[in-house]
Amino acid sequence: MKRLFDILLAILFLLIASLPMLLVVVSVSLTSKGPVLYWSDRVGKDNVLFRMPKFRTMKVDTPVIATHLMKNPEIFVSSIGHFLRRTSIDELPQVFSILKGDMSFVGPRPALNNQDDLIALRKEKKVDVLVPGITGWAQVNGRDYLSINEKVELDVEYLQRKSFWFDLKILWITFLKVIKRDSVSH
Numbered sequence: 001m002k003r004l005f006d007i008l009l010a011i012l013f014l015l016i017a018s019l020p021m022l023l024v025v026v027s028v029s030l031t032s033k034g035p036v037l038y039w040s041d042r043v044g045k046d047n048v049l050f051r052m053p054k055f056r057t058m059k060v061d062t063p064v065i066a067t068h069l070m071k072n073p074e075i076f077v078s079s080i081g082h083f084l085r086r087t088s089i090d091e092l093p094q095v096f097s098i099l100k101g102d103m104s105f106v107g108p109r110p111a112l113n114n115q116d117d118l119i120a121l122r123k124e125k126k127v128d129v130l131v132p133g134i135t136g137w138a139q140v141n142g143r144d145y146l147s148i149n150e151k152v153e154l155d156v157e158y159l160q161r162k163s164f165w166f167d168l169k170i171l172w173i174t175f176l177k178v179i180k181r182d183s184v185s186h
Contacts, residue, residue: 001164006105010098021092024055024084032078034060037093042110043119045131050102052110053093057081065114088178094134106167107133108155118148127155130162135174137161143177 028036038056041049062076070076077085084090097103103110110132111118122128137158138151146154158166 002104002167003101005164005167006098009105010095013095017092017095020089024089024092027080028055028078028084031080032056032059041113042132043113043115043128044102044110045129047119047123047128049113050097050110052097052103055084055090055093057084057090065112091134098134102132104131104133106135106170107131108136108151108158109133109139118152121148121152122155125152125156127152127159130155130159135170137170140170140173140177 025036034056036056037053038058039051039053042052044050057078058076058081059078063070067073081090094103098105107130108122108127111122119128136155138146138154141154142150158170
């Protein structure tokens with residue numbers, strides 16, 4: 001049922017968001033050099049790697065590490081990148097990863113392939129059996145302000161409470177947090 005819900009919601013989302021996404025494509029193209037999409041190698045279900053698209057918010061010469069590990073990430077953000085990140089619009093292309101089956105709307109955020117500590121802890125706690133999501137229980141409970149241990153504990157709680165209604169609750173909270181721009185540190 002979750003997969004069917006993801007596919008139907010993704011199709012509806014694309015119908016509604018295709019014009020705004022086209023505007024983002026034009027804006028990114030006009031404000032910085034490089035491709036419009038950034039493809040990030042991520043760790044998916046059962047620790048299988050997949051490529052996740054995002055609208056590019058960073059300059060093309062940015063080091064490939066998690067933003068929270070950079071000393072001064074602001075110097076790498078493109079002029080439109082601040083807006084795209086603050087509003088989470090940069091995440092919109094991930095709907096294609098949902099249609100492909102690499103992601104779901106709700107699940108743990110997929111780790112970067114070089115976040116060894118997060119990957120190991122998720123495997124230890126058996127959270128790696130979940131399909132990663134655009135949003136998740138950790139995202140609505142602190143997002144960028146949580147330690148890796150706190151994120152994984154919330155991922156474990158999601159695994160234990162997982163249900164259609166819990167996913168709807170997380171989607172609703174995500175919507176409210178995006179509107180309020182809550183818990184986004186960069």
